[in-house]
Amino acid sequence: xxxxxxxxxLLLHRQVCFAVAVANRxxxxxxxxxxxxxxxxxxxxxxxxxxxxxxPLPVKEIGRLLQLDSATLSPLLKRLETNGLITxxxxxxxERTVDILLTEAGTDLxxxxxxxxxxxxxxxxxxxxxLEELHTVLTKVNEAALRADS
Numbered sequence: 001x002x003x004x005x006x007x008x009x010l011l012l013h014r015q016v017c018f019a020v021a022v023a024n025r026x027x028x029x030x031x032x033x034x035x036x037x038x039x040x041x042x043x044x045x046x047x048x049x050x051x052x053x054x055x056p057l058p059v060k061e062i063g064r065l066l067q068l069d070s071a072t073l074s075p076l077l078k079r080l081e082t083n084g085l086i087t088x089x090x091x092x093x094x095e096r097t098v099d100i101l102l103t104e105a106g107t108d109l110x111x112x113x114x115x116x117x118x119x120x121x122x123x124x125x126x127x128x129x130x131l132e133e134l135h136t137v138l139t140k141v142n143e144a145a146l147r148a149d150s
Contacts, residue, residue, distance in 0.1 A: 030123045034116055038109060039083065043068075043076050045116070047100075051086065052110045056099040058091065067146075085109060 012018055031042045040048065043066075050065050051057060057065075063073045077100060080086045085106035091097035121128055 027120075027124070030120055031116075034119045034123065038112055038116075040109075041076075043072075044080055045113070047073075047076055047080060048085065048106065048109065048113065051100060051102050051106065052113070055107075056089070056101040059088075059098045059100060062100060080106075 008014075028042055031045070035042060035045050038045075046066050047062060050062055059070070059073065059077065062068075062077075063070060066073070068076075077086065077088070081088060084103055087101050087103055088098050089101060091099050121131060124131070
């Protein structure tokens with residue numbers, strides 16, 4: 001074990017990947033609890049957020065927005081469709097494109113979902129300004145990671 005605690009770049013608690021992974025698991029645990037009454041998983045909630053912002057959306061656009069491949073996105077969409085929250089239709093402009101539309105039930109669910117962000121913030125017990133700053137930093141890191149990956 002190294003006596004250079006502060007200078008050791010391999011200490012677990014100094015790893016960005018560790019901090020992000022632990023925070024991710026902890027925050028998603030809260031989301032699971034908050035989303036349970038809406039009968040949504042966190043990934044399904046993300047799809048619904050995209051659709052509440054803009055509907056209809058092509059499947060490819062949802063995948064791009066959420067940074068999900070079709071193998072991950074397809075089962076999510078199938079489950080949301082089975083639950084009556086979305087419907088699929090071929091694009092009028094390009095029959096190769098499948099558009100996703102909210103159903104009436106999917107649109108109505110938005111009203112219940114309005115409480116989700118506040119419930120998550122309350123459960124975290126963290127200052128809203130800190131969460132907004134974290135969001136800004138994580139967005140920059142995600143953009144940098146995407147650039148580095150391309």
